[in-house]
Amino acid sequence: MKIYNFEDSLLTDTQRGIEIVAPHLKKVEGIYGYVDSSFDDSYIPVISGGGAGHEPSDWGFVGGNMLTASITGKLFEPPMPEEIIKVAKAVTKKKRAFFIIKNFEKDVRVFKQAIEYLRNIGWSIEYGIVNDDISVDASSLRKYRRGLAGTILIEKIIGTLAKKGKSLVDLKMVCEQLLPETKTIGLAFSDSILYKKSCHTLSLGKDDIYYGIGIHGEAGYRKEHWQKSELMAREIVNKMRLNFRWQKKENVALLVNNIGKISPMEELTFTADITELLELEGLNIPFIKTGSFMTSHDMSGISVSILRLQDKWLEYLKQPSTCYAWPNSI
Structure with a gap:
């Protein structure tokens, strides 16, 4: 037994529920993106995302002292680069952001494409790629270590530091310290x-x-x-x-x-x-x-x-x- 109306409406129905239980989130029109409505643009925004099917990640961690915004793709598929760009532009007018990316091949590719575009139009961007999975031992296979639930701990610390007014350089430095310890x-x-x-x-x-x-x-x-x-x-x-x-x-x-x-x-x-x-x-x-x-x-x-x-x-x-x-x- 499953709880759903139609398979094709699963994401939009989920979004209906999100808007009820998390009224502090502002929906980005036309995509599955959310922004913290209380965000102060004097701080660096912290953005993450990935495929649907991992709820409450990532939208459930948008709020004070965590993420500033999230972007969700289809079921088990990352968002498109243009969707990531649209969320970034909806968050801030200051043309700067810090991205937290989970280490899956598709996720890394689309986020890097979005980051490259934003940098080319004058944005200051830094990011961290979380690869906390330890199911793979060999150092030669380290690139295949996936981004899993340890991402949430990193989002919490980086989000708190951003709220304290830390710079992109500071956030990047701390993220690089966090990654091998998670x-x-x-x-x-x-x-x-x-x-x-x-x-x-x-x-x-x-x-x-x-x-x-x-x-x-x-x-x-x-x-x-x-x-x-x-x-x-x-x-x-x-x-x-x-x-x-x-x-x-x-x-x-x-x-x-x-x-x-x-x-x-x-x-x-x-x-x-x-x-x-x-x-x-x-x-x-x-x-x-x-x-x-x-x-x-x-x-x-x-x-x-x-x-x-x-x-x-x-x-x-x-x-x-x-x-x-x-x-x-x-």
Whole structure:
């Protein structure tokens, strides 16, 4: 059973709902773009986007101390370059912006095309490409590391810094510091079935787990039969340890993301298991968020993002936001 009116109206119907639950957003006419209506153009606007099907990302994070605007394409497809340009022009008259891009080939291509155009007409643009996925180990394959839910933590910190009046150079510098310290790995329990397509994006049996999946149903690194939550959490923490090579007493932020179809009880159980294992590693976790931040349409799964904290990053994460999808409770 699915909740929709018509497959062809899924995006426009979603937009109807967005305009009801997030009245602080100003719609950019003719596209699936939104701007924070309270944005002060004396600050650098921070813009992100991608395909539909990952709600509440990215529109749900448009608001004070996060994104200034978002642009959404079709289901699992990035927006067109001209749509990105239209949103940028709707945001600011100052001809400057900072873009946060997820590392998928199509996304990077269309955003770079938009950035090139804007620079050619006199805009000052900087950007960061988030590749927090750690399902690929080999350094030679690093370019294939996808942009996953760790993007949300980066959007929060960069958005807060922009609201503090930081320059494009400052935002670029901090973003470059954040990228290698942000890592995500996810697991799926069922396929994401694309509308208008009869095939599944993954091949999962009823009791299978697939580690390392992407948010469009891209393949992971290993399939296994169902295991209890603690063992799944152990696999994630082991993978994180290999990638971070952390030291005891380091401070980290933890984001447990419900990719879809996971009940609150399951989500909290998994969060508890992940947290306890990280504490056994000797890590301090002063910041924990759990919920639906970056989903995958019709997929059942969960992901874990960890940010190794530096400088004032924790302070920026804790700054309240006016956006729809960021939980302000600490």
